[in-house]
Amino acid sequence: MAQTRIGTDAIIASSCAQAQDWLARHYPGITIAADGSRPRLEIQIDYLDGMAVHTLVTDTTLCLRLPCQTDGYVLVTHAEGQLALAADQDELQPLPAGAAVVDARRVTAWSFGPGRYETILIDAARLHGRLSQSIERPVPHRVKFLPAGDSVPSGVRFAGELVRAARRYFNADGGPHAIAPDIVQSVQDAVIFAMLKEIPHNYSVYMARRHTGPSPRHVRRAIEYIHANATAALGLADIANAARVSIRTLQAGFAKFKGFTPMGYVKRVRLEGAHADLRTAGAEQSIADIARRWGFSHLGQFARDYRMAFGETPSETRRGD
CATH class of the missing domain: 1.10.10.60 (Homeodomain-like)
Known part of the structure; x- marks a missing residue:
């Protein structure tokens, strides 16, 4: 992930080569293939410390291949189009409608049909730390998220709005505007908690049985x-x-x-x-x-x-x- 604490980078590209060169600054070795000979792509990446928000608009089908996996989790908050991914070198498989969380460390390729997409990449150490604090126990292995259903849970939707509000403020009136680190961390915590609370996973049994207040x-x-x-x-x-x-x-x-x-x-x-x-x-x-x-x-x-x-x-x- 980018080293800068908060920042925005964006491009409007008219070729795969142009988009690939730009994305390679953020994800070295990435390759892009498109169905059309002259695709139009709009890509924006907003970094909020240990979180990166990706927005993609494409008028053609794209396939992004990643030689180096990122140690994090990807929350898909918006998918206006056909979205698929390949994990561990397997074939592309469509993602279900609604919110989805995938382990970025396993993803080797993404496929985006014509449409608009928004994803949030969250650092694994940060998510594991927040989960460990919440359930008051170690997190010995990866979080395995299950399908959330056909719609985006309300808490996840609200957390996504918080992220978008932070982005709008940061870039308002020609920005960038400073945001206090505590506020950035609160936005991150809201997203992570919404994911952990509303999307089923292998630690959900502890989340469900966790009572208010710290254990004695x-x-x-x-x-x-x-x-x-x-x-x-x-x-x-x-x-x-x-x-x-x-x-x-x-x-x-x-x-x-x-x-x-x-x-x-x-x-x-x-x-x-x-x-x-x-x-x-x-x-x-x-x-x-x-x-x-x-x-x-x-x-x-x-x-x-x-x-x-x-x-x-x-x-x-x-x-x-």
């Missing part, structure tokens, strides 16, 4: 202990001793602030650990070996719990489906 210290101590010892044999007494409270106080704290029982929280952490291992394990490690490593002795129950948690079977995760 004994709950945080218990959570740290669970994460540090998730592959070991854990019982309620072990966790309560680590948190330095009674079992009853521990259970009440988790019920109020996490929406889980302590052992239910342990189970979820173990499922996530198994999920991360299945995505990266070599051929010599079986699903059963990974499940047992994370404390699951009943493989049938593990498979059922896993599918409920992640929307896919352990074997589907392993294949990368």
Whole structure:
């Protein structure tokens, strides 16, 4: 992403070569191909610290190929046309209508039909940090967003309006105008929170069960202990001793602030650990070996719990489906 804290760059191009040379300043190695011999392209990139807003208007079908992936997430807030992408060198697949979030690190190509598009690229470290603060636990692996439905959720729409308002102010009357860093961060937080709250993902269960206000210290101590010892044999007494409270106080704290029982929280952490291992394990490690490593002795129950948690079977995760 650009090093400048806040800035705008734009071009009206009448050829792929012109647009490609301009975009290569922001995304080195990018290539553009168009159906028409003389396309007309309008591209604008607005940088708001760890966020980049891209606006594209095209009168022909474009294919953008990216040799170097960006470590971030792309929120599609507006798509007036046919939009498709390729992930991990696979073929182009159309994106569903409405809001969508894709992992930019996996995208190798974008296809835009004639129309107007707006996307927001958000730095992965910033999104992971905001998510970790919200759910009061580590984010050990990538956020996997699911389709949001046919329409853009109201919170995402509102967050997009905030970004557009910041852009208008920055560029008003010939700009640029200074914007306080705290305001920029607030705009970013609004976008990230709207994404995490309104578009389903693999951490949504924690967002849904997160109660208002920070967890008390004994709950945080218990959570740290669970994460540090998730592959070991854990019982309620072990966790309560680590948190330095009674079992009853521990259970009440988790019920109020996490929406889980302590052992239910342990189970979820173990499922996530198994999920991360299945995505990266070599051929010599079986699903059963990974499940047992994370404390699951009943493989049938593990498979059922896993599918409920992640929307896919352990074997589907392993294949990368």
